[in-house]
Each structure stands twice: as structure tokens, then as C-alpha cells.
Amino acid sequence: MTHLLGVDRGGAALVLAPGVYAPQSDTFLLADALGREPLRPGAEVLDVGTGTGALALTAARRGARVTAVDSSWRAVAATRLNAVLARRRVRVLHGDLLDPAMGRRFDLIVCNPPYVPAPHARPPRRGAAVAWDAGHDGRAVLDRICDGAAELLNPSGALLMVHSALSGVGATLERLQGAGLDAAVVERRLVPFGPVLRSRRKWLERRGLIAPGEDKEELVIIRADRA
Template identity: 40%
Template structure:
């Protein structure tokens, strides 16, 4: 049954939340950093203890964040003018003997100065013992959702399509930088809860039900964001939020292949994706083969899981007991599919696309499995800007005629070995201290060339001066330096001088 969350009920609920300070700051203030962090790890007891003296806010925290059964009188007090009988009839609350429990997960979610409430189905920790997830389960704000939030550019745009909106969290973040939002989903339950989330937060968003891009056929957007049902394996749909019904990584391939046709010229798509690592096949060739011809693309691989770990993780996520007959049967079916399709691992990461109607596409697939803290959203803006500059300076003559500066966040690390004359550098490593923290090793002449990139002279002049000083021919040096310089520009370690002069 789809909850009946009308405008009047949501207006009263919003009033109750605001009065109790049931928002991101209020909950953190009540629980404190330690109990709040424990709750985020799925450890409710510290939060329960911290909420005891919290009045109405404490009741709401226990009800919606911990999943406790609370006395009817306490719930009514916390709900203020929202009658609990109306909340029960709408599916917002459910009976638990004489007490009441949450029928839906409603939790604060914030970014910067913004705080929203997100409505979704109860997760497995909040449900009564033994109650399993349903196929139409609407997932809340999980780690994958948050990773896409951090990887999405927040530049101002006119229109955004949130494809497969789920609980609507990507659309909420889009509301901070977009004029118009369209959210689609194949699940009528997901779309109903997302629509309620938008209305609870007083955000205008168009919601359209349908499969993949069908609801927006013929339309174009400035930005498409998508957290698709990217779990790979046999073609089935156990849970709508994660299973596409398509085999393998076909769901990710579909979005990558079709998204550019729904973008305006220069428009962007940013999405999560999974891809197979198959025996005898390079994953980079696989994902690049999904692309149409009119798109810049940046594939970032953040993790690779072996088949056994992958299957176990997702079965536990769905609440399966891996020792049960049902769990063993699901695992065997999944692992058999991986074996039959020569799957050695499953890659996971982010994809940034930009539609271009002229020029040579820039397509890069990178393995970034090392740890870094900076979000990729701002980096994707810089990556696309630098990709366009490299396209405009495609010939060696163009590059040698450019003036470049070494980015302030680029540092040189050296490894030296002892010699009779003292320490002798053997490794020169350039390290970018922000963003994804790229590193590139260069030789001694390369390090000297990059040190000379201070925006005053064209690169070709620097090469000629350095070659003359070291008694080598400038043309071979320029040829050897070109791919290194291009990679350093691509990774934001060298930048066009004119950018700092604007």
C-alpha cells in the first residue's frame, strides 16, 4: 500500500519538526558528536540514552531514527497539531501493541546551510525482528547516494533530470543550484515518497513515472543525475532500488549510452555505475565502448570487488541469512552466473559525461582507488574545463605555444640515495595536495621544466632554454615532454596562465 501523505498532513508534520528542532543541527546538538556517529554506524544505544531527556525532539529521534516503539501520548505531544490517528491512517505511524512505531523512515539530511527531511521505507534495523524488505522497498540516503552527491557538480543550471529518483535525495541537492527539477522512477511507491519529500520540504519538482528515459522522451536537460539500479548479476529484479532486470552491467551501459541524447549541447550527466572485469578484457575498453560519439567522458573507478565478496555483501544488504536455504540458493545462482560469464571482479565508480556537438571527444578512464577526502563534484568541473582546453590545444604546436603555470597545490617530492658525494635524488614525484591527490613521477629535466612553468614564457621557449643549458636537442625533448605535460594539465597540476589572469 502506498502511504497517503496529503498536503495538509505534511504541513502539520513540518510544523511539528520545526518546533521540535528535528533537523540536522537539532539532532546533532541533542545527541552530541559521539552518539550521533554511533547512530550512523548502526549502533543505536548511545543515541537512545542521549535522547531520554530530549522532550519532543528525543521522542522523534527514537521514533524515526532508532525505530523504537513510543507511548501514544508522547508521540501525540511531539506531533503537536498532527493527530496521531491521521498519521496512522496515512501510514506514517503503525501500532505496536499499545505503543506506536514509525511506519516510514523520515530523517533530517543536510548540506552546507540546507537541511531537509527525507522520506523512505524503514531499513532492516528499524523493522520488527523477522520482517524482511519488500521488492518495492524505497531505500533512504545510503552511502552510494551520498557518494554521488559529493561527486556531482553544483554549478548553476536551468534544468535537472533526476533519473530513477528513489527517495529523491539527488533532486533535493539539485534544488540548491537548478531552476527546474524533473524526477522519474519506474516504482510508483518510490515516486510517491519522493513527491512527499519534495512537498514536505516545499520544493517544486515535476515527478513522472516510467522506465528509464521513456517519461522524458524528446526532452533535453542541462544536467542528468542518476543513481541507477547498478547491481550486476543475473537478469532479475529482487528489489527495485538495486536490480534493473538487465543482465550484468547492462543497466550502467544503458544510462551511459542514452544520457547524452537527453542533454543540451554542453550539458552534463553525472552518475554512479558498475562494470564487469572479465577474463581477457580491459575494463577501460569495456566502458569506453558504451559511449556514443558526441561526448566527453571521465570514468573514475573507486573500487573493485571480487565475486565472492560482492555476492555476500549484497545478499546481506537485502537481509538474507547466508546460512539459510534461501541465502545459499541465491548465492549459488549469482556465483554460477559470474563463473559462466568469466567475471573476475566488479568495478564501481563515477561517470561524468558532457555532450559536445563538434570537436574530438576526450575520453579518460582512471583508477582512483586510493583514499582521498575532497569531493569529486568540483573536480569534475575542473576536469571538463581542462579537457576542453586540451581539445583546443590538440597539436604539438598549440601546446608549445601555451603559457602554463604550476598549480599552487602541486608539490615536488624527492627520494634520494646516499653517494660518496652526499644524497643523490633518484625519484622525482609530483604530488597534487588537493582533489584526488594525483601523483606523477618525472625525471630531473622534467622537474626542472615544470619548475619553469610560471606563466611568463611559452612552453616551447622553456624547452629550448632547458635543452640548451643541458646540451641536448630541443625537438626530442619537446616530443618526450608533450604527453607528460598533457597529463599534468588534465590532472590540474599545470594550468593555463590565462586562467589566473582573468
């Protein structure tokens, strides 16, 4: 199943699986934010949509007790393998977004969800695009995370989430605040369009999501605290 090698933010090798989202600019931006979190030893951390496990391992290296979730069995296998290779303990669960962690509470939730606006209204059920396509407005998964995260947070716990400004930063903040969380943008970064956005440039222009000739995407890190 696995045959590629990548690296996480710290430069450690990761085994990648075909069809599983490899660490990219959004992963690294979120990993940097995670690195600044004041995690106590033994803090409970949930990584939603773990992919190769890069963020889960970042938290585990800091002494956190990490649970990682993904809907892809390939991602689950890749994360389990990467945890073994890194000699870190990570509990890896298969399932849909927050569902496998229901009934538990965490000090920190990290999430790099699918958020790319797509010509198809419904997100794909299979294939590599599951990791990025999220409906016409890019919010098919974001809204579910916003609505459900508070229930899984300990008092004073927090959600760290990355997504594109194309998906509606204001909508995310309003949704999180409506769920009882104190939410704010804590970092922004411009990155060049990747292959997916380059292939959709004309469609994005027609939708009014980008200006003609625009070739950079703004990524945001949103932090939402439970009071």
C-alpha cells in the same frame, strides 16, 4: 505507505517508502559529485531513477529546475512528499528511465541506476530488487542510459552516473563515447559489500567478478559531456 525516516547527504530528513531504494554509499558519492558541478541558477536537471528524491533535492537546493523520474509509483509518491517537506519545487514523473523526459533538453542528468550483477538474466519487474538487480552482467539498465542520454542533453550538458566496477567501467565509457559523449571516470571509492553482494559472494566468485574472500566493491562516478 511511508513510515521510515532517512537522511540525505546534507543531513536533511527524508521520508522513505517500503520497497523504495534508500540513500546509501552510491547515492552519497553521486551527491558529492553533484555538489561540485558548476550549476547556474535555473539550470535544467534530470534525476533518473530518483527513489526517495535525495539527488533531486540536492540539485533543487542549488537553484536548479529539477525533473525526477522513477518507474515505481511508491518512489514517485515519496519524492513528491519529500519535495513538499523540503519546500522545494521538483517535477516528478512516473515512467521508464529516460522515456518521460523525451523531447526535452537538460544541462545535467544524474543517474544511480540498477547495476548489480544478478543470477537471473532478466531484471525483476516488481519488488525492492528492481532498484539494484540488472541481469547477469549488471548492464541491463546501464546500456540504455548510455545509449539515450546524449539525446536529452543541451550543448555542453553532462551526464553524471554512478555504478559498480563489477558492471564494467570500460564498457560504459565505450558505450557513452559511441553515443557521441566525452566520457571519463572522475571518482572511485571502495565500500564494504552490502547485504546483496554478501549474499551473492559465491556466485560472483564463480563468475570471476570477484576474488575469493573479496569483501569490498569499487564504485565509480562517470562524467560524460556533450561537446
